[in-house]
Amino acid sequence: MSNPAVSSSSIIGHLDLDAFFAAVEQLERPELATVPLVVGGDPQGRGVVATANYEARRFGVRSAMSCAEALRRCPHAVFLRPDHARYRRVSRTVWEAVREVVPTVERTGLDEGYLQLEEVAADVREARAVGEAVQAAVRGATGLTCSLGIASTKVVAKVASDRRKPGGLVVVLPGREAAFLAPLDVRVLPGVGPRSAERLRAAGIERAGALAALDDDALTAVLPGKIGRLLRDRARGIDARRLELASENVSISQEETFARDVSDRERLHDELRGMAVRLAERLARGRQVARTVSTKLRYPDFSTRTRSTTLPVGTDDAARIGELACTLLERALAERPGALRLVGVTVSKLETAVQLTFVEP
DNA sequence: TCTGGGGTCCTCCGCCTG
DNA sequence: TCTGCAGGCGGAGGACCC
Incomplete structure (x- = not known):
């Protein structure tokens, strides 16, 4: 199946460090x-x-x-x-080595990311040699092995990098994307988690090829909404996402699972205030303030609740965030009392902090 | 099996406003 | 003044990813 959404010049690599x-x-x-x-x-x-x-x-x-x-x-x-500190150091060395070969990369985690290969390779076949050079560079700099997938879209490159681990290099030729994905379990597609896989399986759809072949009506019956269309596109190898070279956080959070379930209110409040202090420090370091504060609770049966509130003006004040988090906790516990296995705080709607200067009249 | 921590994105619902 | 409607926004929850 050809892929009209992808320009023929697009060559993307996905690098995945093996068992990092x-x-x-x-x-x-x-x-x-x-x-x-x-x-x-x-x-x-x-x-x-x-x-x-x-x-x-x-x-x-x-x-x-x-x-x-x-x-x-x-x-x-x-x-x-x-x-984690050591993993971050090694990861930095890895990505420096990768950039020596391919300058434009999008890191999506410590151990994986996408490479823009069309800058350094004329076609997908030439990209294979670049991929081998990347693998050699990573091995030379750190002694680690990595797997690589090369294709015309992110989704196909990512699936390909996982096909021959460890140390593999899989190239999917343009026009062969859907055929490459078709025999694979739907679960290998990014975005298909346990829930979606179960719904697809219940409808008799186990392979990406079957998902790709669904018409609109059948798709809506199994996976309604945007998600269904997105996953069907991916099963066809269609993926319009380009490399994202810089991104800012949408939210910052802290949470903790207790060794034993906790019902003591003072202890829960102390935990939330401690998290608020750490979040406030991170906000201040990034010169940011947050308008929304959310508290997360998880009960022993693993059911999870969140309660949030939005302020008219952003804050990076630890006491204020802590106070709001405790109030939200109390609201949730009033609705459903009980011991908790986890509490957490998230701040979102992040804005750049404005320095106010007061001028004497 | 018995499920971490830190994120993003999507969907649904209710409320408010024009 | 009341009603209906659309759109925006906040809040909550679910699913997913690394």
Whole structure:
């Protein structure tokens, strides 16, 4: 199927570092390379797996699985807590090396991002050589391996980068996007999560090709609204998104899951005030103020509530944010009392802080 | 299985206003 | 003055991603 939404000159690469957190740990301690390694929370507590190395994945350990379950599946695994500061440092080195080969990149996380390849390659076939140069540059600078997908759109490049991990390089030729995606499980498409996948499966749609072939009526019945059209486009390999080279935060948040559910109001208020202080510091560092403050509550049954309020004028005052967060907490607890497993605060509607200068008359 | 933390985006509903 | 309607906005919740 040809893709009219994509210009023939568009060549996008998606780079994904293989089992990044675990790989960084293995760099420092090479003996970990041959044993199952899980980076994440406390296996005795409520943490989840952030990354597992390929040895641990052989035992069925996966990202986002609870650490307790990972321990059951692989009792002899080594469990490490994540060291984000170190991962950020290594990530910086990686992206500096990538930019030596491809100057224009969009980082979408510490361990992944898109590369604008048409600047450095005349066609998709030439882009393969550039991709190999990127992989060599990353390996040379850090010792890490990465997987690459190259295609005419972001969605196809991203799916392609995941097809031959670790260390793979998959090129999808222009015009072959839909055929490449068609036999794959709908779940590999970015945007299809557990809920959408379940709805599609209930309608007998398991492969991207079946989703791509749905007419408007059938699509509306399964996945109504914008989301349905977006996901069908993606299943067809259509994706108008270009590289975004800079973006500003829409919101900033802090939250914490307690080791044991908490019902003590003073303790909950203290947590919220502490979060408000940290959020206020981040706002001040970014010279920003926030107009909306939201409080998030999660009950032991995992049901989640948020309550928010919007101010006429933005604030970066920790006491004010903390006070609003506590008031919202009380409102939510009045509606549904009970112990909580998590509380959080989000500030949004961020604006640039205006410095007021008062002039003596 | 028993589910983190920090984000973004979308949808729906109710209220207010012209 | 009342009613109906459309649009904007705030609030809430859901789904998803890394």
